[in-house]
Amino acid sequence: MMFALVNERLEFWCHFTYIDIKAIISVGMISMPAVTIRNLSDETHRALRVRAAHHGRSTEAEIRDIIEAAVRPPERIKLGSLLTAIGRDAELSDRDVEALQKSRDKTPATPVTFE
Secondary structure (H helix, E strand, O other), rough: EEEEEEEEEEEEEEOOOEEEEEEEEEEEEEEEOEEEEEEOOHHHHHHHHHHHHHHOOOHHHHHHHHHHHOOOOOOOOOOHHHHHHHHHHHOOOOOHHHHHHHOOOOOOOOOOOOO
16 A cells, blocks of 8 residues: 655644644545644643543543534534525525426536546
């Protein structure tokens, strides 16, 4: 299997803690990015371990959950909900939707080529 190492790094400071993200991409599949957190105080690390134990998971799983919750909050607008709201605002009836479906072009799209 061939591997391509992407040496692009996303480096930034988050609340005075250095975070370094690297991604290794293999042909046909992408592995998960790795995150290194430096300069984390012992007190913070201990608090993370206690919090993880309280939730019955590893410290690594707890950190993943904290990051997910911070960057992907549940109150974000989802596409399906947004489209439903647009349809309601436009006061579209089932008959309107059927008319739109009948009038649309049903010719399959031409695949994009990158040459």
